[in-house]
Amino acid sequence: PPSLPPSLPPYLSIQQRKFSDQIALEVMTKLRSRLSAEDSPYSALAVPQLDDNILWIEEADQHKLVVGSQVHGKVAEILLTRNQLLPTTSNMLSSKQSRILYANAEVRAHLGVAFNEAVEDGRLQSPVVLSRDHHDVSGTDAPWRETSNVSDGSKFTADMAIHNVIGDSFRGATSVSIHNGGGTGWGESTNGGFLLVLDGSPDATRRVKDMLHFDVFNGVARRAWAGNDNAAKYVGDEQHHNATFQLTNAHRVCDGILDGALAADE
Secondary structure: OOOOOOOOOOOHHHHHHHHHHHHHHHHHHHHHOOOOOOOOHHHHHHHHHHHHHHHHHOOOOHHOOOOOEEEOOEEEEEEOOOOEEEEEOOOEEOEEEEEEOOHHHHHHHHHHHHHHHHOOOOOOOOEEEEOOOOOOOOOEOOOOOOOOOOOOOOOOOOOHHHHHHHHHHHHOOOEEEEOOOOOOOOOOEEEEEEEEEOOOOHHHHHHHHHHHHHHHHHHHHHHHHHOOOOOOOOOOHHHHHHHOOOOOOOOOOOOOHHHHHHHHHH
């Protein structure tokens, strides 16, 4: 796992956090401009999502966000530094608020690369950690919620969350975790999560592109194989846009053939 360079402070100041907001805004505005000029089912889905995220970032400072915390004065913080828990202190106003964007795979990769480049060239003076909520396409097996649209009878298994953390770890996640619950109650779901540290290195850029893409399309593929029409359509769009994306496509069995085969066995 990457270690944090000793020259970098362990968190972003309020000003630095606002600058990271600006980076995200620039990335999404540029992507929106490109996609709005395309006439494709992919852009028709992506542009409204980008509009929501752009508005959210533009107005973020007007709201009292509850994700993360704001810390005033001299405080003791326990931070993961060089794979050890080390106590550090700060005499300045610090902000540890997070930002959440509901972005597709392409936008996540562009944001991750932009943040990593900003850490590399010093515009951001601290590493950036990417993660996601359990309420996402790939990380949670919950038959009454996230995987309720898996309609082939396999939604009661926990294979997707397990595949998720294994696949993320092999593609460079800094840490992965498997846990239970996640808003559904104990025993009602299995969740797979990750943390990805962007330390400004070329390897972090590679891990952003490889890991974040799998982290999304593991779940899209799972649903496509289960017969979800929307997932199958999105897989087709990704294969059209991304020549490096390889996936075994699902082929549906004609209902008449399947019914006849089942009847013959009775």
